[in-house]
Amino acid sequence: MSITSHDVARFAGVSQATVSRALRGDPRVSAATRERVRHAADALNYVPSAAGRSLSTHTTRRIGVLVSDLANPFYPYLVGPLHDELEQRGYRMMLLTERSDEALAAEQLLDHSIDGAVLTTATSGSGLPDALRRKQVPFVFLNRVDGRDGDSAVVDNELGGRLVADELAALGHTRVALLGGVTATSTGREREQGFVAGLADAGIALPASRIRRGPYDFDTGYHGLPELLAADPDLTAVFCGNDVVAIGAYNAALRAGLRIPEDLTLIGFDDLPMASWEAFTLTTVRYDLPKMARAAARLLVERLAGDVRETARQVAFQPELVRRGTHAPPR
Incomplete structure (x- = not known):
């Protein structure tokens, strides 16, 4: 028995x-x-x-975490501390990916098998947050927001973009480019806005011919950099929307016979552990990614416990520029 x-x-x-x-x-x-x-x-x-x-x-003690693609190196560094914080607070994490079927992932979040959700893939056109509200499933935005009310843990992306613009201007770069994220994401939109505004304050233009946007993956950098160089062979610096894009651009630059940073400055965003590897020594924008993930877990657990009454709360983390080996004055 x-x-x-x-x-x-x-x-x-x-x-x-x-x-x-x-x-x-x-x-x-x-x-x-x-x-x-x-x-x-x-x-x-x-x-x-x-x-x-x-x-x-009448609870499951399970939290659904929606990510886009586990092949992206960004997500393991986000999911690890999120899992640990939820576990410490008595919850189990159920990982869902929308890589193959966003509708199926949404259905799994709404089938009463979870108590709450962590959304890391929010876009401006997504109907998932409203669907969760209708089903009265508490959720928190992590890393990205969709512009509507909801608890969130994010980095100040605009400030991060400005930090990069200020650094490039101080180094003397004027022919700069952007390999950014899609504007349907708050990270892509806000980092680009901060970068463009910072350049404008320094009197530096960023024409559309020097902008390429795409998913936050290796291919966006690897295929995007040759396009930028074809449009402007005299390019001297590129701001990449995240470290994975920057590493793709780094490889494309090496393939083209360019030296980093002597011929081309590259700057990323996120400061993933691989950014500090000796193979890259990537100059990038850092914020406390593990702490941001843990903050999202706490916001959600507090919401589930009924400990808060505010419609929406946000924990915003301040970025800083980490100077390593991929930036230099223009040749």
């Missing part, structure tokens, strides 16, 4: 309800009682039933 919570309750000398609360880490149960219950559960080899807990509490 399988061991039940009632067996644990008898062994520990407490009620069955106390066993449930103690194993959830409920602060209303004293530390001594929690320890006694855990000892009883270990002695009996008791494993709590997630299905039974869901039926009794």
Whole structure:
């Protein structure tokens, strides 16, 4: 016969309800009682039933996390700390990808199998946030927002773009280009806005011929840089929408026989661990990515617990420029 919570309750000398609360880490149960219950559960080899807990509490203790493509190096560095924070707060993470079918991912978020959602792929045209609101599923935006009300943990993208523009202007670059993200994403739109505004303040123009936009992946940089160089062979600096795009552009530059940074300055965004590898030593924009992920988890758990009344809260992280080996004055 399988061991039940009632067996644990008898062994520990407490009620069955106390066993449930103690194993959830409920602060209303004293530390001594929690320890006694855990000892009883270990002695009996008791494993709590997630299905039974869901039926009794009407919750699943599961959080759906929507990402676009796990092949992108950005997401593992985001998902790891997000998982750890949710686990510490008693939730399990269910990872969903919209790479193959956005509609299917949305359906999974709305099938009552989760208590809340973390959205990392928000675009201005997405109907998912409104669908979650109609189903009364709490959610939080992480990294990207869609312009509508909702809790969010983000970086100040406009400031990051300005930091890059200021650095290039200080180095003396005037023939600069942008390999940015698509404008349907807040990250692509805001980083470009900050960059363009910073250049304008320095009296530097950025014509449309020196702008290419695309997904935040290697191919956007690898194929986009040759297009920019074909349009302007005298280009001296390129701001890339993120580090993955920058590494794609770096490889394209090497293939074209260009030296980095002597012939071409490249600057990225995010400061992924690979940016500091000796193969790249990429100059980039840094912010605390793990801390931002953990902040998103806390915002969502607080919303689920009913601890907040505000319509929307935002935690914004300040960026800084990390100077490594891919920037220099123009040749």
